[in-house]
Amino acid sequence: MSQDLLDYRKPLPARKGYAREFYEFCRKHELRFQRCADCGTWRHIPRDLCAKCASTRWEWGKSSGRGKVFSWTTVMQPMLPNFETPYSPVVVELEEGVRMVTWLVGVKPEELRLDMPVEVAFEDVTAEVTLPKFRKT
Numbered sequence: 001m002s003q004d005l006l007d008y009r010k011p012l013p014a015r016k017g018y019a020r021e022f023y024e025f026c027r028k029h030e031l032r033f034q035r036c037a038d039c040g041t042w043r044h045i046p047r048d049l050c051a052k053c054a055s056t057r058w059e060w061g062k063s064s065g066r067g068k069v070f071s072w073t074t075v076m077q078p079m080l081p082n083f084e085t086p087y088s089p090v091v092v093e094l095e096e097g098v099r100m101v102t103w104l105v106g107v108k109p110e111e112l113r114l115d116m117p118v119e120v121a122f123e124d125v126t127a128e129v130t131l132p133k134f135r136k137t
């Protein structure tokens, strides 16, 4: 393990239930979302029922990892330790239609633009946790 991994001091995602499965795919650098086995609709956050057809049958479909910036906010006042401000949590809309809250790497808050094309950039932050961040394409 590198020193960088030992030094990660930001909050880590809870990894229980479906979230544990989601982050286990991330550890393998695979971005997967639930996809309805009956109507094909993708969904995120993971849950038991399809919002379109109410089916309980689903699979972990592999995402292209490509999307665009849907929205963001810029934090000027840190709410937790170990965050340097300003920083911008971003909502990315994937090609599959799902949206997720994430981070862009290598993009300053003032450089963000609506519909900016992005792709997933996995970041191994600890030995157990990989975060699905994104970078500009």
Ligand code: ZN
Residues within 6 Å of the ligand: 036, 037, 038, 039, 040, 041, 050, 051, 052, 053, 054, 055
């Ligand atoms: Zn469905």
